[in-house]
Amino acid sequence: MNNLKNLRGTVDLLPVQLIKWQNVEKILFEQLARASINEIRTPILEMTELFIRGIGEGTDVVSKEMYTFVDRGDRSCTLRPEGTASVARALIQNQILSNHPIQKLWYMGPMFRYERPQAGRQRQFHQLGVEFIGYDSVRSDVEIIALAWDILSKLGIKELNLEINTLGDTKDRANFQKSFLKWLEINKDSLDLDSQNRITKNPLRILDSKNFQTKKALKNAPRLFDFLSEKSHSRYSDLKKQLDFLKIPYVENFNLVRGLDYYTHTAFEITSGALGSQATVCGGGRYDDLIKQMGGPNTPAIGFAIGLERLILLAGKELEVPRNTDIYIINQGLIAESLAMDLSRKLRNYDLIVELDLSGATFSKQFKKANKLKSKSIIVMGDNEAAKREFLIRLFDQSGDENKEEVISFDNDIKLENWINKNLLAN
Numbered sequence: 001m002n003n004l005k006n007l008r009g010t011v012d013l014l015p016v017q018l019i020k021w022q023n024v025e026k027i028l029f030e031q032l033a034r035a036s037i038n039e040i041r042t043p044i045l046e047m048t049e050l051f052i053r054g055i056g057e058g059t060d061v062v063s064k065e066m067y068t069f070v071d072r073g074d075r076s077c078t079l080r081p082e083g084t085a086s087v088a089r090a091l092i093q094n095q096i097l098s099n100h101p102i103q104k105l106w107y108m109g110p111m112f113r114y115e116r117p118q119a120g121r122q123r124q125f126h127q128l129g130v131e132f133i134g135y136d137s138v139r140s141d142v143e144i145i146a147l148a149w150d151i152l153s154k155l156g157i158k159e160l161n162l163e164i165n166t167l168g169d170t171k172d173r174a175n176f177q178k179s180f181l182k183w184l185e186i187n188k189d190s191l192d193l194d195s196q197n198r199i200t201k202n203p204l205r206i207l208d209s210k211n212f213q214t215k216k217a218l219k220n221a222p223r224l225f226d227f228l229s230e231k232s233h234s235r236y237s238d239l240k241k242q243l244d245f246l247k248i249p250y251v252e253n254f255n256l257v258r259g260l261d262y263y264t265h266t267a268f269e270i271t272s273g274a275l276g277s278q279a280t281v282c283g284g285g286r287y288d289d290l291i292k293q294m295g296g297p298n299t300p301a302i303g304f305a306i307g308l309e310r311l312i313l314l315a316g317k318e319l320e321v322p323r324n325t326d327i328y329i330i331n332q333g334l335i336a337e338s339l340a341m342d343l344s345r346k347l348r349n350y351d352l353i354v355e356l357d358l359s360g361a362t363f364s365k366q367f368k369k370a371n372k373l374k375s376k377s378i379i380v381m382g383d384n385e386a387a388k389r390e391f392l393i394r395l396f397d398q399s400g401d402e403n404k405e406e407v408i409s410f411d412n413d414i415k416l417e418n419w420i421n422k423n424l425l426a427n
């Protein structure tokens, strides 16, 4: 057993780390509920074909990063690298769109990409995704961007930068691609090798190359922006106007093309200066053609996904604090132990965190444990108390000094409830 390890790029999330995850998730769930968005859960494992058709064969995700295998039934399966294609498939397959053409959905869970692991980049990572299905107005673009922005702000994340771009529609991009390909043929030698390889596979992606030499050469390349139709232009300026109105600061980045093929019009990313090289915490955009391309009805849509590992790195230390135990039950002796068990079940119905000490250790050891846990209060039940069917309940203050205490009969629920309301639930 001693050589068994987890796979590279995957991590165990241990209880101490999960306190922060759970606190962050709680805030996320509240924000999503407040924005009236419903959850959807799709399988982690899908047919490989879904991602080839949905994300695009020439993308890095599909061509280099997928965890693909043939199952025992000879089907090619893939661990999902993202959630948008799965959501689109689920809506089409379950014929949801004919009765509910407009949907606001979210999902959260593990995604898999075979990338080189580093801080903020894993092979199994987690995303919170939000998809607005059936929405085509610029207002829905603004709502989606504002939602992502507000979620990150609500978590107290600083140094956020929003970058936006427009990719136009399919026709705009085809027009641009013609002249971009001509330029690429002539200027091939000024590009890095990776970008040269992309010319035939996925030329648009060359635009967001991080290579210095390529970036310099691209300054003289044709710009997608100049090939946009009148309609696409006005859509984009509307978006900027509405973001200005909401005072959401943004930077335009004409080279932002995103790594997945399904995008049309609005594309955006939110980065944080507080992260290292993997600075993008949120990425998203519009995908008006995806659902139709996958065999569904013509359905415009827009969405984003937040990388949870990066979000956790950015979220503040205050979210690492666990909720304290409300009542720690110190108990010893045969009858006392049974009564204490009964009492712990009753107390949990009051929405309190109750820990029943099961150690059978001495009172003083159990006291120490309660103190260490910073329990807000303790109940003491020994055989003396048990014989009288009563227990002692005592409040600890912040410093661990005991103050208010009371003896309550095991059968006096009203007195117990009053004590809890006054001392534990009042604030």
Ligand code: HAM
Pocket (backbone or CB within 6 Å): 081, 082, 083, 084, 113, 115, 120, 121, 122, 123, 125, 126, 127, 129, 130, 131, 259, 260, 280, 281, 282, 283, 284, 285, 286, 287, 302, 303, 304, 305, 306, 307, 308, 309, 310
């Ligand atoms: P994406 O940009 O590929 O978009 O991923 C979204 C976010 O997931 C990234 O910004 C990053 O925070 C996180 N992420 C991606 N790869 C990794 C990794 N290897 N390790 C850790 N975090 C990672 C999408 O996936 C689209 N489905 C978003 C979308 C939804 N567009 C429209 N709707």
